[in-house]
Amino acid sequence: MxxxxxxxxxxxxxxxxxxxxxxxxxxxxxxxxxxxxxxxxxxxxxxxxxxxxxxxxxxxxxxxxxxxxxxxxxxxxxxxxxxxxxxxxxxxxxxxxxxxxxxxxxxxxxxxxxxxxxxxxxxxxxxxxxxxxxxxxxxxxxxxxxxxxxxxxxxxxxxxxxxxxxxxxxxxxxxxxxxxxxxxxxxxxxxxxxxxxxxxxxxxxxxxxxxxxxxxxxxxxxxxxxxxxxxxEVRFEEIHTEDAEIILIGYGIVARILQSVIEEARAEGIKAGLLRPISLFPFPKKKINQLANKAKLFFVCEMSNGQMVDDVRLALNGKKPVKFYGRMGGVVPTTQEILNKLRVLDASLQNEDSFADQLTDSYLKI
Amino acid sequence: MAKDILEKPESFYKVFERKSGSNKLTSHYCPGCGHGVIHKLIAEAMDEFGIGNRSVFISPVGCSVFAYYYFDCGNIQAPHGRAPAVATGVKRALPDSIVVSYQGDGDLAGIGGNEILHAANRGENITVFFVNNAIYGMTGSQMAPTTLIGQKTTTTPYGRSVKNEGYPIKVCELLSSLEAPVYLERVAITDAKNVMKARKAIRKGLQNQVEGKGFSLIEILSPCPTGWGVKPVEAKKWVEEVLAKNFQLGVIKDKTAEAVPEVIEQKKFTSEEISKILGASKNGSDFLYDKPDVKTNYQNPRIKISGFGGQGILFLGQLLSQSAMRSGYHTTWLPSYGPEMRGGTANCHVIISNNRIGSPLVTETDVLFAMNLPSLDKFENDVRKDGLILVNSSLINRNVKRNDVEVLYVPATELADEVGNTKATNLVMLGAYAAKSKIFSHDCVLFTANETVKRKEFLKVNEEAFRKGMEYVLNNKQKENKEYDSVIFN
Amino acid sequence: MSELNLEMVNEDPNPVKKKHNARVEIDGELCKECLLCIEVCAPDVLKVSESLNKMGYHPVEYIGDGCTGCGVCFYVCPEPGVIRVFKKNKVA
The missing domain is CATH 3.40.50.970 (Thiamin diphosphate (ThDP)-binding fold, Pyr/PP domains)
Incomplete structure (x- = not known):
């Protein structure tokens, strides 16, 4: 019922x-x-x-x-x-x-x-x-x-x-x-x-x-x-990670927004996937590290100054770049604003020369 | 029955195995420490009431943190000052147990002031032994809340001053102003006579709990020779001659005689009963209404509903979502929450979809319910091209500025007035939307409304309001937006 | 319920005179020499031993005669297992 x-x-x-x-x-x-x-x-x-x-x-x-x-x-x-x-x-x-x-x-x-x-x-x-x-x-x-x-x-x-x-x-x-x-x-x-x-x-x-x-x-x-x-006891959910070049990571409400972001991104041809940790401790660090074998970039979104992103960085141990986007103060990011950020990341990824220079590691606001 | 031999009570462990070191027959307390005497009196009373098996002893932080070395009963060590809260959790879980909260002066009257106050005020059926030696023994003779004025401690090296540290707290007197406590007495560990009074008070405190009478606290003035830097015999004299002069001995409150024992029934529930209780007062559905064929433009709507608090904005959203649930859709309802709900503007976001829903947040809006002018002003531009705006034209005296969206002007408040209840404005709007979008059957919405409305006298009005809204749209369905305008604003 | 015979302790001016059929046993190895028992013993039948126990205290001992079995020493002793009072002359 x-x-x-x-x-x-x-x-x-x-x-x-x-x-x-x-x-x-x-x-x-x-x-x-x-x-x-x-x-x-x-x-x-x-x-x-x-x-x-x-x-x-x-x-x-x-x-x-x-x-x-x-x-x-x-x-x-x-x-x-x-x-x-x-x-x-x-x-x-x-x-x-x-x-x-x-x-x-x-x-x-x-x-x-x-x-x-x-x-x-x-x-x-x-x-x-x-x-x-x-x-x-x-x-x-x-x-x-x-x-x-x-x-x-x-x-x-x-x-x-x-x-x-x-x-x-x-x-x-x-x-x-x-x-x-x-x-x-x-x-x-x-x-x-x-x-x-x-x-x-x-x-x-x-x-x-x-x-x-x-x-x-x-x-x-x-x-x-x-x-x-x-x-x-590691628990997580994956959406479209199989062929993803960019793995988005978020939990809670952010993961719901990221799900919408990925649906729209895929429609535009951006190869994005979502890893949603369901258990934060234990953190799915092995899984994240494993995803780095294929994926080129990790993009972590949180409604914070970047707290879980530290665990992602530890899991990857420098294996692949990690970018962060966070909103604070009770501002919930919209699908569109994250999608815009993702488009920039994807564009940089397709043009590897400028990739490293153009992006800082962390954005607190667009 | 008088015993012929006075010896170590059976409620003490024979050997103190938990105590470190090789000497497992003596206590860890200093020579002449009052804790040992108090422990003995408690253990003796536990023997006599035969409650050792069902007793739970809660040790706080302080020298008596290791009370669990000694008492042969269930033992729990608690955070500093929190024993009364821990005791509450234990006693509520195990009403038949005998729960002892044993606390020092810093623990009970300092850091745990709030916990003891409220446990006493709730009249928890527990027994509290409050050991007052006017000093922090364990941490090295610092000031306690009960340290006397002028008394030197390591943190009042010039003596406690009223100006800086205030007065010593009289716990029994403080708690005696509360209704609930049954028994409060202050005793002292000094000469034979006082020790025997302490013995009697300790027994009474436990007996009250055994009989289910309620909260008892026995404050015990107790020597701390090491903390005070004196010999045990002198310490005993100081309790007698100084401490007991500042803290009046005797019964501070006693309503044991009139206390009515509490009878606690513990009922077991079957799985079926629990499921039923959880589902009963909520409107569950097994039955699904058919999903009508929906025009592509109206499929998977992301809806924003906005208006004054009190217009039933959140409820309208819930009706939409619940109707969607009963039609087999995925759906989410997200309210604005907090102070703005109380009197200001309110809005909620509803998504109805054939697919699993990602973000429940509606930014790009397919359908906007503008229930008042500020809502239209604020959200008009968020509506996507070819989206739908439902305007409560009773309260909004302007046209929608956009010309790339579909608009339904519904004089919802007036139509609600016609059925006799202005508050049914939301149902009129729901009717209008249902008729326009055909996203769920009218039967489904009406069934949902009837299930969801708590006050059944509104059922009929709600149904009429819903039909008014529906009919208003159906009767005007051939007309263009512009013509709606003329209908309303001519 | 064992009730202490306080009247006897407090009111008899010279209790030693009576013939009492009681005794006290002290486990000297567990005694911490706080002396509270000596202080309260009305018939004055407890004393400090000259020998040391393993903890380094001079334990209290019974002089062997004159215990009234009042039990006050038992109740003022902070140690759980040092003192045993036999109100009648029974062997434990």
Whole structure:
């Protein structure tokens, strides 16, 4: 059955279908509908919804709930995520599965409520202290808000790690038809949890390791886990990459725009393809490197000052040139403006002599 | 039942395996530290209530961060000051557990001031032990929120001054102004009499939780000989003679007698029930209406709808999208969101397509619904050649300047008035567009409108408004744009 | 529920005189010499040992006679496992 939902609603549908039983959060535009939808549905399915006193309170309530083995989530936007970073670091250190949704808005500071992608670094690179990583998923449509929410809970439990759903105000606010999947039936037992019973009372949820050898060992264990995640959980989508000379890379709403760009570019004979990372950590770096065997140029678009582009450059390690186009402040680039940029790139590519000279690596605005 | 032997309570681990070093039978606390006594009193009470198996002990940051070395129950170590929030998450997930939040003065009254205030205010059914020794013991004797005026610490080397650091915070008194807390008492670890009072208060705090009565906090004035730089016996005297004179001992609030135990039912839901709940209040569709044959120029429209907030702009967009969904199209709806929704202009972008939709953003516009003049002024030039502009001619007193587009002038607000509801202007416009584009069947739109409108008394008006708009276009279909103008502006 | 006989501790001016069938056991290896127990012991039957334990403290020890079994030393001792009080003369 198809429902017509906002991204911010669908992520709650997905969470409930995944067996999430508690939501702790604090309202912030453009993520507030997530809390509102949670407030509406969680009590109906025997779950807990609580508007916390603060973002810090919310993430720590999640920390407590996750410690008991309960599937739990929170959601916010940039400024709220900055506040949550302490709790996220603790959750990563204590290896707690918590799903955290970030509907990115304009920054820094109070910024504005329009969509941006400037939380990439704080979510993908670890905005809190310590050597930790979140698994980060980047939906680009309302259906994926639901589907990736379910996946987020599965991955969180599988790896005992916080998982972020990172998207922007547009994906949160827009409505699209959604096919609701079946509820998850088998949630794995967690023998590490503190369940308030005789079986689990031996367990400890903690991120403190006073002895530095022990803490290093713990860190190595975490890094080993992240390596496993990198081996098994890379997700991406490709459109027309087979014969592409220029690979466009973008995630979230930008990937939707790039899809339109590529359709129009192909109609003009520009051999462009799209690589859309669905998992930002693990980043599809092998795939990108592999695409560089054929493609001549990589063109990264973001609604930021260029944050994901660093990961693309690392993946390519100089193998092929990388160009960047970014808009900030909540300005969403149009299909046309990116297409114009792509035409210039393509023209330069066809005339290799002038290629290197004519283009700077990064444009923040046309 | 009186015990004949007083000895290490069973709620302590026999051997403290988690403690580093070779000595796994003593605590890590300094000689004469109050934590050890308080731990013993808590463990003894846990024994007596038989709650060891279902207890969850939350250790904060501070010397007692290692409380999990000792208590033979579920243990969670929490970020600095956040134990009450962590406790909330635990207790809500496990209503039958006994949750202990054990916090120091910096933890509870400093960095965690907000968390304790709100946990208390919600009346969480947890027990908080607040250890007040007026100093930061673990980090090296810095000032605490409860440090006394004039007291020297490493960060108040000349003594705490009211002017610079303010007054010591009296946590029990502060929380006593809230409605929810059931039991607040301040005790002190000093002589036998006070230790026994502390013992009683600790037991009562746990008992309240066992009985489901609500939030209890026991503030315990406790010696920190190392932090204060004195011998244990002197430290004990200082608690008695100085600290307890500044922080009044005794019950600060107690409504245990009238507190009504909370009964929490946990209901399980089947997969079918959950799916139904998620789908029930939303208008799902299995059934698809037939896609009519659509003229090429009207296929895959990228639509922009713009007008005043309150004209039902966003809703009109949703009706378009949902009708499209029910006709088997791909569709997206993107609102302008935020402050401009509240009273200013509103617009939304709708795309209906036979193919998977890329950008949901409409820049080059195939169809513009201009519901007021500013909307036409702003978006007229974005409409592509041979695109369609629907003008609400009731509110727009000029012609479209472009001559390379198709224009429908619809006196939508007036037609809505005719059916008795100005607010149905959006439905008139929808009717006009449906009639013009034939992109979905009228039955489909009407069904969608009926499903989507929350207040059922508007159903009839909406249907009439929709038909008005439709008929207006169908009856005038032979006329050229110019003639529409004369119809309206003559 | 074990209730401490506070009246006895606080009100009897000379409790040692009575014949008590109680004793206290102190694990000297775990004692940190804070002396709080000595301070509160009404019958004054605890003293500091001359020997050192492995932690480097002079542990407290029972003089062997005169314990009333009041239990105050047990409750003021910050260490979990140092003191055991046998209210009646039972062998553990």
């Amino acid at each position: 198809k429902l017509f939902l906002k991204g911010n609603e669908a992520v709650i549908s997905g969470a409930i279908l995944a067996g999430c039983k508690a939501y702790y959060g604090y309202p912030i535009t453009p993520a507030s509908e997530i809390a509102e939808t949670a407030a509406k549905y969680f009590p109906l399915v025997g779950g807990t919804f609580l508007q916390a006193e603060s973002e810090i309170g919310a993430i720590n309530m999640c920390y407590g709930a996750a410690s008991t083995g309960q599937r739990v989530m929170t959601a916010s936007s940039g400024p709220g995520l900055s506040l949550k970073q302490e709790g996220i670091s603790y959750a990563a250190g204590s290896e707690l599965p918590i799903v955290i949704v970030d509907i990115m808005r304009g920054g820094p500071g109070l910024g504005n409520i329009a969509p941006e992608q400037s939380d990439y670094n704080q979510m993908v690179k670890g905005g809190g202290h310590g050597n930790y990583k979140l698994i980060v998923l980047a939906p680009n449509c309302v259906q994926e808000m639901c589907d990736l929410a379910i996946l987020a809970f599965e991955l969180a439990d599988k790896y005992r790690n916080p998982v972020a759903i990172l998207t922007d105000g547009f994906i949160g606010q827009m409505m699209e038809p959604v096919e609701l999947p079946k509820p998850v039936e088998n949630i794995p037992a967690k023998n590490w949890k503190v369940g308030g019973d005789a079986e689990t009372k031996k367990n400890l949820i903690s991120s403190i390791y006073l002895d530095f050898d022990e803490l290093e060992e713990h860190n190595i264990k975490l890094q080993t886990k992240y390596m496993k995640v990198e081996e098994s």
